[in-house]
Amino acid sequence: MNIESYIRSTKDFPKPGVIFRDFTPLLANGEAFKALIDQLKERFSNKKIDVVVGIEARGFVLASALAYALGAGTVLVRKEGKLPHATHSQEYELEYGSSVLEISRDAFEKGQKILVVDDVLATGGTLGATLKLIKENFSVSIEEILFLIELDELKGRQRLPEIPIYSVFHY
Ligand SMILES: O=P(O)(O)OC[C@H]1O[C@H](OP(=O)(O)OP(=O)(O)O)[C@H](O)[C@@H]1O
Numbered sequence: 001m002n003i004e005s006y007i008r009s010t011k012d013f014p015k016p017g018v019i020f021r022d023f024t025p026l027l028a029n030g031e032a033f034k035a036l037i038d039q040l041k042e043r044f045s046n047k048k049i050d051v052v053v054g055i056e057a058r059g060f061v062l063a064s065a066l067a068y069a070l071g072a073g074t075v076l077v078r079k080e081g082k083l084p085h086a087t088h089s090q091e092y093e094l095e096y097g098s099s100v101l102e103i104s105r106d107a108f109e110k111g112q113k114i115l116v117v118d119d120v121l122a123t124g125g126t127l128g129a130t131l132k133l134i135k136e137n138f139s140v141s142i143e144e145i146l147f148l149i150e151l152d153e154l155k156g157r158q159r160l161p162e163i164p165i166y167s168v169f170h171y
């Protein structure tokens with residue numbers, strides 16, 4: 001099945017000049033979504049991941065489905081002011097603005113194996129802030145980073161530290 005054909009590209013959203021890569025049509029199709037998660041389960045099952053980290057909001061959908069398939073937990077990295085417990089926070093820039101990300105102070109147990117998941121790697125600002133939040137505040141092992149879509153032109157990968165990044169599709 002051609003999973004990629006369910007990713008829709010929209011010009012000039014949310015700002016002129018941006019081509020928005022939208023995977024919600026893929027989510028809406030049960031067969032395509034299952035095929036994607038089955039493929040990712042196969043790719044990551046030998047890593048014995050304890051926790052899949054999802055980044056708000058679109059990253060949550062992929063992270064929780066994959067965590068369930070792997071028998072792992074899910075931790076949510078959220079936009080500012082949404083997590084009720086004490087948090088660590090980090091400001092960052094992304095392709096079309098700036099924002100603040102937060103994680104609960106009790107998100108992980110020491111030594112856990114982590115997989116970080118988001119839908120799109122653009123400038124790398126969001127992932128950079130997420131990695132900073134995790135590395136500066138927790139003693140865990142970040143095994144790999146997973147994106148559904150990588151926007152090669154924006155060179156986000158080059159701005160990120162030396163951690164293996166796997167992107168399913170490149171644009
Ligand atoms: O590599 P970057 O330039 O940082 O951009 C990538 C981020 O941008 C989008 O999130 P957005 O903040 O638009 O939030 P959403 O998932 O809540 O729609 C996307 O889901 C990534 O998290």
Ligand SMILES: Nc1ncnc2[nH]cnc12
Nearest residue numbers: 018019020021095120122
């Ligand atoms: N072009 C894009 N499409 C979808 N999500 C994004 N996040 C940042 N840039 C994006």
